[in-house]
Amino acid sequence: MTLKAVIFDVDGTLADTEEAHRQAFNVTFKEFGLAWYWDVERYVELLAVAGGKERLAHYCRRVDPARLAEPDGMAFIAKLHARKTRVYERRVEMGEVPVRPGVVRLIRELLEAGVRLAIATTTSRANVDVLLTTTLADIPASCFEVIGAGEQATAKKPAPDIYRWVLDQLGLPGDACLAIEDSKNGVGAALGAGVPVLVTENFWTGRDDFTGAMAVLPDLAGIGLAHLEHWHAQTSAPIAAHGVLLAR
Ligand code: XBP
Ligand code: MG
Numbered sequence: 312m313t314l315k316a317v318i319f320d321v322d323g324t325l326a327d328t329e330e331a332h333r334q335a336f337n338v339t340f341k342e343f344g345l346a347w348y349w350d351v352e353r354y355v356e357l358l359a360v361a362g363g364k365e366r367l368a369h370y371c372r373r374v375d376p377a378r379l380a381e382p383d384g385m386a387f388i389a390k391l392h393a394r395k396t397r398v399y400e401r402r403v404e405m406g407e408v409p410v411r412p413g414v415v416r417l418i419r420e421l422l423e424a425g426v427r428l429a430i431a432t433t434t435s436r437a438n439v440d441v442l443l444t445t446t447l448a449d450i451p452a453s454c455f456e457v458i459g460a461g462e463q464a465t466a467k468k469p470a471p472d473i474y475r476w477v478l479d480q481l482g483l484p485g486d487a488c489l490a491i492e493d494s495k496n497g498v499g500a501a502l503g504a505g506v507p508v509l510v511t512e513n514f515w516t517g518r519d520d521f522t523g524a525m526a527v528l529p530d531l532a533g534i535g536l537a538h539l540e541h542w543h544a545q546t547s548a549p550i551a552a553h554g555v556l557l558a559r
Contacts, residue, residue: 314543315487321432323493326446329515331408335399361433361496362467364392400441408446413531415449422454424536429457431473436460457481469499474506489543495519507546
């Protein structure tokens, strides 16, 4: 199966966003008068739960289950998350979120070669849009034919829902695509939808288990279409059957 489309994850793949997310959570906790604080170590641990709202509910269940059990418990979580999203977007607009190495160059090469591009992310569409118009302003936002964000999938990664939704919109089978992800949850979601996956790990996900990924790279610097086609050619058929080719 030839490679027809590349599906990019957002947080930790297109851009180094998680530090800005972490700080936005902490600013929000302070604003709400909560004695909660997520230091780097704790945030690495909490990233095992995909989705900011889900992560907040998970943490609240741990540190203040009574607050979550109150009739407005989930409404409180949604309010926290809405404020955190605004704070995060402001930080992106202020240029605090760097694009990851090799991303812009690879996307340009893929566009020139006519490879279709899509996004499959857990984060909200508003967060994707602010990234596309600031951090990733060097590439046309319209280059992503399909953008699947948190609103499109109730079950977050590692559930395959968001990848299945993107494949449906693209009208392509999983093995005609290649996903680029940074986390264990992302690898699980892509493989669960039958999409071969390449990992670019980062500071936040360096301890993740990437079993099932076709390759694990430090980033996309120097990676071109030929590399993706090479890995894709090696993977598509076995992925359908077993999925484990190159484990770290
Ligand atoms: C990773 C996530 C996100 C972010 C926070 O998303 O788990 O939840 O940490 O963003 P991706 P929200 O699939 O792009 O790697 O608070 O907007 O959920
Ligand atoms: Mg990610």
